Amino acid sequence: MELLKAQDITMEFGGLVALEQLNFSVERGRIFSLIGPNGAGKTTFFNVITGFYPPSNGSIQFDGVELVGVKPEQITSFGIARTFQNIRLFANMTALENVMVGQHCRMNAGVWGALSRNKKTMIEEKHVHRRAYDLLKQVNLHKQEDVLAKNLPYGEQRRLEIARALGTEPKLLLLDEPSAGMNPHETLELIKLIGRLNRELEITILLIEHDMRVVMNISDKVIVLDYGKKIAEGTPEEVQSNERVIEAYLGKKRNR
Numbered sequence: 001m002e003l004l005k006a007q008d009i010t011m012e013f014g015g016l017v018a019l020e021q022l023n024f025s026v027e028r029g030r031i032f033s034l035i036g037p038n039g040a041g042k043t044t045f046f047n048v049i050t051g052f053y054p055p056s057n058g059s060i061q062f063d064g065v066e067l068v069g070v071k072p073e074q075i076t077s078f079g080i081a082r083t084f085q086n087i088r089l090f091a092n093m094t095a096l097e098n099v100m101v102g103q104h105c106r107m108n109a110g111v112w113g114a115l116s117r118n119k120k121t122m123i124e125e126k127h128v129h130r131r132a133y134d135l136l137k138q139v140n141l142h143k144q145e146d147v148l149a150k151n152l153p154y155g156e157q158r159r160l161e162i163a164r165a166l167g168t169e170p171k172l173l174l175l176d177e178p179s180a181g182m183n184p185h186e187t188l189e190l191i192k193l194i195g196r197l198n199r200e201l202e203i204t205i206l207l208i209e210h211d212m213r214v215v216m217n218i219s220d221k222v223i224v225l226d227y228g229k230k231i232a233e234g235t236p237e238e239v240q241s242n243e244r245v246i247e248a249y250l251g252k253k254r255n256r
């Protein structure tokens with residue numbers, strides 16, 4: 001069954017059409033990869049799903065709810081979380097604090113509760129603290145709970161971003177180039193982590209990825225964009241041998 005369904009999504013920036021009448025579905029419980037050459041529109045699509053860019057046309061249904069026109073914070077509370085191509089952590093906060101911030105949208109205490117530090121707020125804070133630690137455990141970073149984000153190695157910063165995203169309790173996790181800058185060992189750990197989140201926490205995953213080893217290893221389905229259009233969709237094997245995909249990557253017969 002579809003968890004996310006985008007219909008006829010067009011995104012224009014001035015005269016540039018970054019996405020053109022894109023139809024795109026992600027089935028619940030699966031791992032989908034979104035690939036395509038540089039500038040194909042992959043990150044733009046993430047920005048449209050998460051409400052950062054209102055599309056010029058089209059609709060996106062998530063778990064039966066329309067997302068177009070909804071603010072990013074509300075989309076997060078519906079159950080969509082993301083990580084970014086360029087890591088966006090709070091550099092001077094510890095690993096644990098970064099994850100605690102991620103849980104903000106699921107907390108009940110408002111500003112007054114936090115300031116007055118009443119009993120209810122204190123209990124909630126304790127809960128948030130414990131859950132943040134559990135999430136660090138999920139990504140195998142619990143031993144680094146007190147390390148400032150900026151002092152973590154690159155691969156660990158990427159895993160911390162994932163833990164922070166998990167704090168929002170997503171049904172759908174969008175990962176933008178999660179393996180970028182990772183060494184082979186870190187990449188292998190990432191592949192295992194993504195598989196575990198999908199299997200054990202039943203999180204549906206859509207990832208943008210350039211590393212074909214990652215894509216081929218973990219994807220149930222691969223969707224290929226080129227110049228804002230979907231040019232192929234299928235299993236990793238099907239997509240790998242698709243003529244249009246090979247042309248797009250090798251730059252043959254390009255007419256734009």
Ligand SMILES: Nc1ncnc2c1ncn2[C@@H]1O[C@H](COP(=O)(O)OP(=O)(O)OP(=O)(O)O)[C@@H](O)[C@H]1O
Nearest residue numbers: 013016018036037038039040041042043044045085
């Ligand atoms: N805010 C913006 N204003 C103007 N043009 C934009 C904006 N964001 C993206 N674009 C353009 O839209 C097109 C698609 O960009 P996008 O970043 O989505 O591609 P991508 O497939 O994610 O590329 P990469 O793999 O290099 O990250 C590009 O031509 C880009 O320059």
